[in-house]
Amino acid sequence: AQSVTQPDIHITVSEGASLELRCNYSYGATPYLFWYVQSPGQGLQLLLKYFSGDTLVQGIKGFEAEFKRSQSSFNLRKPSVHWSDAAEYFCAVGSQGGSEKLVFGKGTKLTVNP
Amino acid sequence: DAGVTQSPTHLIKTRGQQVTLRCSPISGHKSVSWYQQVLGQGPQFIFQYYEKEERGRGNFPDRFSARQFPNYSSELNVNALLLGDSALYLCASSSGTSGGALLDEQFFGPGTRLTVL
Numbered sequence: 001a002q003s004v005t006q007p008d009i010h011i012t013v014s015e016g017a018s019l020e021l022r023c024n025y026s027y028g029a030t031p032y033l034f035w036y037v038q039s040p041g042q043g044l045q046l047l048l049k050y051f052s053g054d055t056l057v058q059g060i061k062g063f064e065a066e067f068k069r070s071q072s073s074f075n076l077r078k079p080s081v082h083w084s085d086a087a088e089y090f091c092a093v094g095s096q097g098g099s100e101k102l103v104f105g106k107g108t109k110l111t112v113n114p
Numbered sequence: 115d116a117g118v119t120q121s122p123t124h125l126i127k128t129r130g131q132q133v134t135l136r137c138s139p140i141s142g143h144k145s146v147s148w149y150q151q152v153l154g155q156g157p158q159f160i161f162q163y164y165e166k167e168e169r170g171r172g173n174f175p176d177r178f179s180a181r182q183f184p185n186y187s188s189e190l191n192v193n194a195l196l197l198g199d200s201a202l203y204l205c206a207s208s209s210g211t212s213g214g215a216l217l218d219e220q221f222f223g224p225g226t227r228l229t230v231l
Binding site: 004036041042043044045046049090092098099100101102103104105106107 | 145149154157162172208219224
């Protein structure tokens with residue numbers, strides 16, 4: 001069965017600092033991988049996705065993620081964090097067919113200090 | 115263009131009651147999925163409907179049911195509410211051009227906050 005682990009429940013960074021959010025997945029085949037962001041009281045917004053090809057994926061708002069098959073990881077990075085990036089971030093994995101079911105991790109809450 | 119809309123925004127029910135949540139997908143989108151997000155957890159898949167047919171079902175009891183209408187809007191019904199059903203219920207839509215097989219980006223609505231007392 002598919003599963004996603006986000007080891008960090010809460011991360012605090014200073015504005016302007018770099019950011020890396022960790023995500024490890026479990027899936028038998030090549031996964032479809034996603035990062036979503038959720039601001040308080042809001043739905044989920046897709047930051048980026050990986051289906052195949054280049055393992056370094058660029059997303060919106062200056063985010064990028066790197067797929068590493070050997071480590072079963074899909075970590076999210078941003079070189080310089082802005083105060084508006086404070087939110088909850090979810091990593092998700094999907095199957096290659098049959099349905100649009102996504103399996104989400106428990107999320108990482110990001111706090112940005114001024 | 116309007117995004118995914120959900121109604122109501124908030125809902126308070128008592129144990130044993132029944133609730134219906136509604137979702138309108140983005141215009142032209144044929145696939146709708148429902149997720150339950152309990153406080154402090156990630157969303158958990160409940161159902162997916164594509165062209166009015168159920169395409170996927172998560173690990174939820176039969177108290178949960180859903181349907182999709184000819185205009186692609188959808189309803190999620192929960193019977194015999196339990197305290198543990200308190201959660202944010204999210205609806206997502208996608209164009210479904212791949213036949214509902216995940217190649218399409220899913221757009222999420224703001225959710226319905228259900229509180230069961």
